[in-house]
Amino acid sequence: MDDVALTKYQRRRQVVKIVRNLPGVVPLPAFVLGFTSELLFVHFLDEFHLNGYCIVRRRDITKIRCGKDERFHQRMLKAEGIVDRVGFEATIDLGSWRLAFASLKRLQKHVSVSGEDSEDPVTEGGDMFFIGRIVRINQKSVTLRHFDSEGWWEKRTRTVCYDDITMVDFDDEYITTYSKYLRKAK
Numbered sequence: 001m002d003d004v005a006l007t008k009y010q011r012r013r014q015v016v017k018i019v020r021n022l023p024g025v026v027p028l029p030a031f032v033l034g035f036t037s038e039l040l041f042v043h044f045l046d047e048f049h050l051n052g053y054c055i056v057r058r059r060d061i062t063k064i065r066c067g068k069d070e071r072f073h074q075r076m077l078k079a080e081g082i083v084d085r086v087g088f089e090a091t092i093d094l095g096s097w098r099l100a101f102a103s104l105k106r107l108q109k110h111v112s113v114s115g116e117d118s119e120d121p122v123t124e125g126g127d128m129f130f131i132g133r134i135v136r137i138n139q140k141s142v143t144l145r146h147f148d149s150e151g152w153w154e155k156r157t158r159t160v161c162y163d164d165i166t167m168v169d170f171d172d173e174y175i176t177t178y179s180k181y182l183r184k185a186k
Helices: 003-012 068-079 097-106 173-180
Strands: 015-020 028-035 039-046 049-057 061-065 110-115 128-137 141-147 153-161 167-170
Touching (some): 003 061, 097 128, 097 141, 110 141, 128 153, 167 173
Antiparallel strands (some): 015 061, 028 039, 039 049, 049 167, 110 128, 110 167, 128 141, 141 153
16 A cells, blocks of 8 residues: 555545455445554545544555445545545644544544454453543553443543554544543442
8 A cells, every 4th residue: 555545545535445454354434534654544434424533553454445336436425425524624643643642632532442453351352442531642552531331431541552552533423422421430
């Protein structure tokens, strides 16, 4: 996957499918919003619906598909006015995970942090997943105040090493809806 192709997809607001070499992970349909050698920032497409933003680790990407299917979808998305809504108003610094988290914290975004290749035995299916507010950003890790599936803020924080993160999501329906109904720690 070369930078020239990514620049072209970004400039044209072309829908693509991002294929990553992580077990059990399906291709990610999205619009490219920005990239560096380390990270790729996209506007996620869920069927015919823009549903938040993702930052993914570039070293996991094996291919960015833009074939006949994606080009046909592009024509439909353009006709439906969806392509016109692609973008993000603020700047996310993609120089590193640390800088990206600093941008998201400055914007006061709740995030979900995934490690889809994690060996963590505490998490379901071996994958790491935390959702919540960014509390602290260090040189090698980020600390989050996590909330659970019942909307309770956990009292303790969760620290995640940048090396374990494969994807960060924000401003999607899941996070946005949960955020409206969060409750103080038990």
